Amino acid sequence: MSIDIKTLANQGVNGLHPYQPGKPVEELERELGISNIVKLASNENPLGLSPKARLAIEQATTELTRYPDANGYYLKAKLAERWQVDPAQITLGNGSNEVLEILFRTFVAPDSEVLFDQHAFIVYALLTQSIGATAVPIPSKAWGHDLDAMLAAITDKTRMVCVANPNNPTGTYLAPAAIEAFLAKVPESVIVVLDEAYFEYVEPEQRANTHQWLSRYPNLVVSRTFSKAYGLAGLRVGYALTSAQMADLLNRVREPFNCNSLALAAATAVLDDDAYLAAGIELNRSEMARFEAYFTERKLPYIPSVGNFITVEVGEAGAIYEALLRQGVIVRPIAGYGMPNHLRVSIGTAEENTRFMAAMDVVLAER
Numbered sequence: 001m002s003i004d005i006k007t008l009a010n011q012g013v014n015g016l017h018p019y020q021p022g023k024p025v026e027e028l029e030r031e032l033g034i035s036n037i038v039k040l041a042s043n044e045n046p047l048g049l050s051p052k053a054r055l056a057i058e059q060a061t062t063e064l065t066r067y068p069d070a071n072g073y074y075l076k077a078k079l080a081e082r083w084q085v086d087p088a089q090i091t092l093g094n095g096s097n098e099v100l101e102i103l104f105r106t107f108v109a110p111d112s113e114v115l116f117d118q119h120a121f122i123v124y125a126l127l128t129q130s131i132g133a134t135a136v137p138i139p140s141k142a143w144g145h146d147l148d149a150m151l152a153a154i155t156d157k158t159r160m161v162c163v164a165n166p167n168n169p170t171g172t173y174l175a176p177a178a179i180e181a182f183l184a185k186v187p188e189s190v191i192v193v194l195d196e197a198y199f200e201y202v203e204p205e206q207r208a209n210t211h212q213w214l215s216r217y218p219n220l221v222v223s224r225t226f227s228k229a230y231g232l233a234g235l236r237v238g239y240a241l242t243s244a245q246m247a248d249l250l251n252r253v254r255e256p257f258n259c260n261s262l263a264l265a266a267a268t269a270v271l272d273d274d275a276y277l278a279a280g281i282e283l284n285r286s287e288m289a290r291f292e293a294y295f296t297e298r299k300l301p302y303i304p305s306v307g308n309f310i311t312v313e314v315g316e317a318g319a320i321y322e323a324l325l326r327q328g329v330i331v332r333p334i335a336g337y338g339m340p341n342h343l344r345v346s347i348g349t350a351e352e353n354t355r356f357m358a359a360m361d362v363v364l365a366e367r
């Protein structure tokens, strides 16, 4: 009984730091002994579940003794119609996080290099390290991705470049033309993952149907999710749009029943709930303006965001985060993203945001 199990783990695993999720509401309730906690920490849709999704979930409970549809036939059919792609170009995941995981397992080896922005979504770094591959963080430009620096960093070993657009946690956005120019210069042997978890929040005139570039760039992956604007974070569904050839590979690596029946049913139904999607986007738009006005008034520099969250510079963010917790408000510290002076705040309902602003005023007055 003297073996140190750590010595058996694959290269990279011992150095991993577990992903730090937003603090659960129930946990803070127990700690503070209060019940009206506001959580603005995980970029979830504050409107609650879509009624169409709820109905579909209820109906799908009759099927729960059976395995889910391993091919996600109905969801893929609906997505294919929506995006005008072939269902064979779609890979479903248990959240787009799993889509990323499948991509890494398919393409990234221990001797590969993976490029991503220094302040990008942290899962890219976690996956790179868990494989024992080499992460190459690229310095940001004005908190956003520097595509020229990414191009310059590509070597013979580079197998994947991850571009979060909009990026989390900074909320920065690259115009479609810039990404297309980037794709034209990236060698075809480098997989470009365009992570569009917040796609729906980008104003229609500012975004492009990037998946329409797939026929020209066989190395492109467009990943999207039902966790944010579609309000299904707890069910875990995301998907990749790729060439059919790439999807065939990804679907071989994918665990057969990775999306559960309730998730498949809810995601299929919510795609028909245009009113729900539009209401969430409209709420986000008007409340984002309120946050901007509030931070401007309080002279707190914020990073303009096109997502459903806003990142603000507050000084010692750890202490402010703790002080906000004592006020019953959970936001997200992002020191793990190399931003120890910032907090990321998800845009909630008007009422939740008012609670945040009042709590922040108390905290600022204590300083």
Ligand SMILES: *Cc1c(COP(=O)(O)O)cnc(C)c1O
Pocket (backbone or CB within 6 Å): 043, 094, 095, 096, 097, 098, 121, 164, 166, 167, 168, 195, 197, 224, 225, 226, 227, 233, 236, 237, 238
């Ligand atoms: C939230 C998020 C995801 C993953 O969300 P899932 O719930 O796994 O679909 C992926 N990328 C970015 C940038 C995100 O912020």
